[in-house]
Amino acid sequence: MEPANRHLIYVTRDVNTQLSAQFNARGWEVEVAASARDARRALRSDAAAGGLLDLSSRFDSHEIIALEPCLTRPNVGWVAATAPGQMQESALRRLVLDYCYDYITMPYEAPRIVDSVGHAYGMVVLGARDEEEDEPPAHTGEGEMVGSCEAMRMLFRMIRKVAMTDAPVFVSGESGTGKELTSVAIHERSARRAAPFVAINCGAIPTHLLQSELFGYERGAFTGAHQRKIGRIEAAHGGTLFLDEIGDLPLESQASLLRFLQEGRIERLGGHESIAVDVRVISATHIDMQRAMAEGRFRADLYHRLCVLQIDEPPLRARGKDIELLARHMLERFRKDGTHRLRGFSADAIAALHNYAWPGNVRELINRVRRAIVMSEGRHITAHDLELAEYVEIAPVSLAQAREAAERQVIEVALLRHRGRYGDAAQELGISRVTLYRLLSSHGMRDIHPEPGDQRLSS
CATH class of the missing domain: 1.10.8.60 (Helicase, Ruva Protein; domain 3)
Known part of the structure; x- marks a missing residue:
């Protein structure tokens, strides 16, 4: 039985009523577009659709150019209907080759073209399902993880894999590639997703404040400490701690962080109580960590604690x-x-x-x-x-x-x-x-x- 409510965009200047009736009988809702503007209006939805481009109705070259952005839409499976000899025109031949799943030359039988459009529609639906499987969860923030290239598909697969474990993850990549979005995606797919995701930019906090930001402090620990403050590590208890720009962490704080990773416990500044904290640590940086370790700017033992699993963010170019x-x-x-x-x-x-x-x-x-x-x-x-x-x-x-x-x-x-x-x-x-x-x-x-x-x- 044919699925109902399939949408067909029929681009033509001369509607074939018998062909439209065949589509209707097979469960298609036919929307006729006589121009590029009509086609753009019909394509406002991102839902999967079938497309029939009737080139035999002789659109002029300017209209063909205007139609091209509609043909690039990934949610429409296009089939072209052509007149005899029309494929000798190089521009139309390129158009069909680049954007259409199939083409049929007149005279054609209506069932044949309905089947062809149905196949193109089915291929679009299958492609949409593959993209859904590769997509990470929804994200908030300035940007979103959008992409269908092989590098991004590989990144999505890596996110799914590392999210299933509790081991530390190290995300490397150039500035602006979306390292925090990747970290959020890992957290949201992990068993810790109901607990906090706490981020701290290690390069944006003055060195003398970093220890108190990470570990917190007790009242009276220093001048101005009028009440107890919970640090970022403790605030992430049960969830995920994201240490952005970890390569900029001062050596003093590196030693304290290493001790926490080894023992799973912290002490607030000015305190004497050892507090157990359960967090999953994800760190990220844009700097060359091998060079930083060689120059003595970053501890190798801390790096190997943080980099159990590694993800490389692809640059936009x-x-x-x-x-x-x-x-x-x-x-x-x-x-x-x-x-x-x-x-x-x-x-x-x-x-x-x-x-x-x-x-x-x-x-x-x-x-x-x-x-x-x-x-x-x-x-x-x-x-x-x-x-x-x-x-x-x-x-x-x-x-x-x-x-x-x-x-x-x-x-x-x-x-x-x-x-x-x-x-x-x-x-x-x-x-x-x-x-x-x-x-x-x-x-x-x-x-x-x-x-x-x-x-x-x-x-």
């Missing part, structure tokens, strides 16, 4: 397609910070995202996207909005992306030169005003409002 995935995720998350509605990232912005080295990793990406959301003046975030304009020309882009970016730029310059007068801009570009409106619409550059008295848009 090594995460490939995840860079764009993260950027879009952050746009959705912080979209409300902007003063106008954004449609996404321009082609030059995508190129710059992939070409930039990201020394600040995910933290830098979040900051650049948030700033661009506020500062952007167009409907798309550009490389200039991300302050990465100098990384566009040398970035690897497809011919379609380069053509789209160049076309947008020429139109924008013409409109600026003529102060938004569509007729004058169209004349300079050598096209009709109707064609200019259509180009603006296909590029998502603005909502189209015809000038008073202009009746030609009805064509």
Whole structure:
């Protein structure tokens, strides 16, 4: 029996009613999209869907370019319907090869294409299940663990494995890669998840205060100690203690921490009572620990106590397609910070995202996207909005992306030169005003409002 409530996005200029009826009979809810804008509206949900792209209805090249972002959506399984000989066109051949699970050439039997779309939909559902298995638990904080590249899948598998034990974990990686998020994920998957997760940045606390922050103190232990204070280690009893930037821990505190790890007991400053504390320790740093030990800045015996299990955080520049995935995720998350509605990232912005080295990793990406959301003046975030304009020309882009970016730029310059007068801009570009409106619409550059008295848009 066919599953109910499957969603089909049928992109066509000429609806085949018999084909739609076949889909309805097989349990599909058909939504027809006659343009790129209609397709984007139909794709607002992240739920799995089937997609039928009717290329035989002859979309023009600008509409095909505008449809391309819809075809990249990972939650839709696309199948193309083509006219005889249409696959001889290199642009359409690349489109089908890059984004479609299958294609069928007319004339075709309706059951055949319904089966093909059903297969594409099934593959999308299977992929979504694999991603769910690889996903860590939900997280709070400035960023979230988002990714589907092999490096992140390996990280998610490591998180699941180490969460099942109680051994100390050492998380290494560059600044901004999400070491604390990984530590939270381990805690939330462990048997200690109902107990506290306590974090302390060993490099952010002055040396003379670090001992009291870690171990606490009794009333009268020093000037200003008017009452007892519980330290971070004791506050994490039963849960997880996260020691961030452990490489910056002073040698004096390293000795005290080593003694706690060996004995499982602490003494508050100014106290004489030995207190048993049960915590799981996760530590992290961005520095080269082997070099720190060789230079005498970090005790080797403490390092080996902390580094029973090790996890390496991948830098953002090594995460490939995840860079764009993260950027879009952050746009959705912080979209409300902007003063106008954004449609996404321009082609030059995508190129710059992939070409930039990201020394600040995910933290830098979040900051650049948030700033661009506020500062952007167009409907798309550009490389200039991300302050990465100098990384566009040398970035690897497809011919379609380069053509789209160049076309947008020429139109924008013409409109600026003529102060938004569509007729004058169209004349300079050598096209009709109707064609200019259509180009603006296909590029998502603005909502189209015809000038008073202009009746030609009805064509």
